[in-house]
Amino acid sequence: MRPYFEQMNTFGTEIKKGAIKRTEENVEAFLDAESQIDAEVARVKNAGFSTEKINARGEMTVWQRIDYLVDEGSWTPLHTIYNPANNEEGTTNVIDGLGKISGKWAVIIGFDNKVMAGAWLPGQSDNILRVTDLAKRLNVPLIWLVNCSGAKLPEQEKFYANRRGAGTPFFRHAELEQMGIPVLAGIYGTNPAGGGYQSISPTVLFAHKNCNIAVGGAGIVSGMAPQGGFTTEMAEVLIEKAKENRAKPPGSVKTHYDETGFFRYVFEEEKGVLDGLKDYMKDMPAYNPKFFRVAEPKEPAFAQEDILRLLPIEQKKVYEFDEILARVVDGAEHLEFRAGYGPEIYTGLCKVDGFLVACIGNRQGYLGKDYPEYADYPGIGGKLYRQGLIKMNEFVTLCGRDRVPIIWFQDTSGIDVGDIAEKAELLGLGQSLIYSIQQTDIPMMLVVLRKGSAAAHYVLGGPQANRHNAFTIGTAATEIYVMHGETAAVATYARRLVKEKESGNDLQPIVDKMNELAKSYYDKSRPIFCAKNGLVDEIVKLTDIRKYMQAFVGSAYQNPKSICPQHQMILPRIIKG
Amino acid sequence: MSEDIVAPLAGKIIAINIEAGQKVEEDEEIFIIEAMKMETSIYAPCDGTIKAIKVKKGDSVEEDAILGTIE
Numbered sequence: 001m002r003p004y005f006e007q008m009n010t011f012g013t014e015i016k017k018g019a020i021k022r023t024e025e026n027v028e029a030f031l032d033a034e035s036q037i038d039a040e041v042a043r044v045k046n047a048g049f050s051t052e053k054i055n056a057r058g059e060m061t062v063w064q065r066i067d068y069l070v071d072e073g074s075w076t077p078l079h080t081i082y083n084p085a086n087n088e089e090g091t092t093n094v095i096d097g098l099g100k101i102s103g104k105w106a107v108i109i110g111f112d113n114k115v116m117a118g119a120w121l122p123g124q125s126d127n128i129l130r131v132t133d134l135a136k137r138l139n140v141p142l143i144w145l146v147n148c149s150g151a152k153l154p155e156q157e158k159f160y161a162n163r164r165g166a167g168t169p170f171f172r173h174a175e176l177e178q179m180g181i182p183v184l185a186g187i188y189g190t191n192p193a194g195g196g197y198q199s200i201s202p203t204v205l206f207a208h209k210n211c212n213i214a215v216g217g218a219g220i221v222s223g224m225a226p227q228g229g230f231t232t233e234m235a236e237v238l239i240e241k242a243k244e245n246r247a248k249p250p251g252s253v254k255t256h257y258d259e260t261g262f263f264r265y266v267f268e269e270e271k272g273v274l275d276g277l278k279d280y281m282k283d284m285p286a287y288n289p290k291f292f293r294v295a296e297p298k299e300p301a302f303a304q305e306d307i308l309r310l311l312p313i314e315q316k317k318v319y320e321f322d323e324i325l326a327r328v329v330d331g332a333e334h335l336e337f338r339a340g341y342g343p344e345i346y347t348g349l350c351k352v353d354g355f356l357v358a359c360i361g362n363r364q365g366y367l368g369k370d371y372p373e374y375a376d377y378p379g380i381g382g383k384l385y386r387q388g389l390i391k392m393n394e395f396v397t398l399c400g401r402d403r404v405p406i407i408w409f410q411d412t413s414g415i416d417v418g419d420i421a422e423k424a425e426l427l428g429l430g431q432s433l434i435y436s437i438q439q440t441d442i443p444m445m446l447v448v449l450r451k452g453s454a455a456a457h458y459v460l461g462g463p464q465a466n467r468h469n470a471f472t473i474g475t476a477a478t479e480i481y482v483m484h485g486e487t488a489a490v491a492t493y494a495r496r497l498v499k500e501k502e503s504g505n506d507l508q509p510i511v512d513k514m515n516e517l518a519k520s521y522y523d524k525s526r527p528i529f530c531a532k533n534g535l536v537d538e539i540v541k542l543t544d545i546r547k548y549m550q551a552f553v554g555s556a557y558q559n560p561k562s563i564c565p566q567h568q569m570i571l572p573r574i575i576k577g
Numbered sequence: 578m579s580e581d582i583v584a585p586l587a588g589k590i591i592a593i594n595i596e597a598g599q600k601v602e603e604d605e606e607i608f609i610i611e612a613m614k615m616e617t618s619i620y621a622p623c624d625g626t627i628k629a630i631k632v633k634k635g636d637s638v639e640e641d642a643i644l645g646t647i648e
Contacts, residue, residue: 018605018621316616365617366586369640378586380613413614 004572005294008333012326023309030308033476037539040081048115060270062110069274070099076551078537085122092124096131098551101281105555107135110145117149122158125166132172137470138555144185148195173201186273192217206276207263214251292557293354301332304543313477318365328546335575342387347395352553358399361409374424384415389429393436398571400440403564405556408446408461414454433459445552446472452480474536478527485521489514579648584638588612595627
């Protein structure tokens with residue numbers, strides 16, 4: 001298949017001087033918006049105790065541990081500002097992402113030991129479940145850096161129980177292990193109760209000499225059966241018992257290395273634990289990349305900074321999606337599937353680091369007076385019409401057959417609406433695309449370049465496809481909502497306006513409510529809101545989109561459970577004709 | 578040699594970023610047309626001087642209408 005993939009068709013054009021001149025403001029606006037995201041990330045990184053204070057105790061912070069653990073330049077953070085319960089700590093208290101360790105991709109997650117010694121907080125278990133889902137979808141090892149003081153007790157009602165509560169990750173760990181996905185844990189500090197299960201549920205335990213893991217920690221062991229309240233005499237007894245347990249906490253290395261043997265390895269130094277994990281990762285199951293590469297990796301043909309000029313931050317401005325795609329794939333090369341049919345959608349095969357990847361994206365702008373063919377009105381990119389939906393159904397199905405991972409690029413205002421569109425079967429074709437995605441069993445990634453809206457956000461590989469969508473990234477221009485705020489205000493208040501008008505009442509109070517609703521939609525669709533509430537898994541810089549694609553594609557091809565021999569692929573043959 | 582600058586779609590002219598006699602560079606934004614809730618920019622097809630502008634802000638134009646000429 002070398003003739004198909006070694007040198008594919010080139011696309012994309014150099015940005016001309018006039019375009020550079022007209023896009024200066026756009027570059028400035030994007031950099032400013034990205035700096036606001038940076039500020040949020042810095043706030044999470046600086047949460048809790050200072051690095052100096054943790055280091056003065058002889059400990060590394062979780063950030064330092066991750067930095068030491070991963071191969072240089074490979075850390076691809078996810079969920080950094082995810083905080084769906086709006087915790088006052090500003091974090092779910094776990095830090096996670098994809099990274100290479102000893103040359104192999106892994107999902108990495110660690111408790112932030114700067115914040116309440118790595119306590120369970122509201123929203124954390126959902127963060128962990130996103131991470132276990134990621135390891136499951138990509139079939140790569142999950143690496144834990146455990147340092148967990150257990151539940152933040154004053155808020156236990158928010159996360160201890162429930163269907164996706166703090167105990168659920170332990171079942172997920174068991175599920176991963178049953179699927180043959182190893183979970184390695186480096187263990188530090190005091191890990192009582194919940195922290196104990198965080199430590200014991202992984203596959204192989206790498207302990208620091210000062211750590212301890214236990215069903216109950218010193219606090220619980222020091223306690224007593226409830227007696228209807230407390231007295232000062234009881235308090236004195238508690239103090240003595242707490243002192244004893246503090247000096248000799250349950251579940252130390254002496255117990256769990258020397259006695260139970262739960263700890264497979266014990267290390268004197270903090271870095272020793274990480275070195276142990278690195279050493280183990282060398283032996284984790286992974287194909288040599290050459291097994292799946294269809295060509296030698298190539299650098300992009302254009303600068304990543306071009307994307308700051310090509311993607312207008314102003315939502316109403318149209319742009320050339322193909323030009324952006326040409327920047328993020330190897331050598332600006334592709335094989336477009338059904339060019340000309342369903343012009344509102346790009347579908348094609350590209351390469352990332354020499355691996356074959358399928359790309360699907362919304363094209364923007366006017367689609368020509370004869371499109372959509374079923375209607376007497378003009379079509380505009382960003383919307384989905386009959387041909388585009390049919391094309392995506394075909395392409396996704398063939399990608400499933402050929403085992404090609406898919407990267408979706410969304411900037412969509414929705415599927416065409418109205419009775420003409422209904423007669424053109426768009427409702428059925430949208431759900432058909434969901435069916436097509438569900439039957440592929442291949443990993444997918446989504447980039448919400450700007451707008452994710454209406455049912456199109458679902459059918460274009462949205463995070464709702466959570467058996468397939470490994471993760472979703474957004475940009476500083478991302479906005480996600482069921483519909484535009486002003487459209488929502490009209491839908492909500494149009495009838496009320498008629499009623500008030502017919503009653504001869506002042507319309508201003510209703511108009512004020514409409515403006516309030518539109519403003520609320522705006523505020524609740526911003527990039528930071530989307531990341532904080534999990535509508536995307538990370539907001540990334542435009543110049544980092546390719547880096548996330550590399551992490552996704554590298555992970556997806558590291559140890560896939562299913563293979564299509566290159567010479568038995570049908571998609572490239574169909575494209576060639 | 579002069580070249581017509583045509584509207585790629587029907588819509589309303591919401592911005593004219595040039596004046597007659599102004600020098601422009603290829604791909605510089607010279608008009609913006611609003612249609613179907615989106616703004617479509619019209620770029621200079623080549624380096625040159627704007628010879629004439631045949632529309633004004635607020636005009637509705639048809640597809641292929643001549644918006645101006647560049648020399």
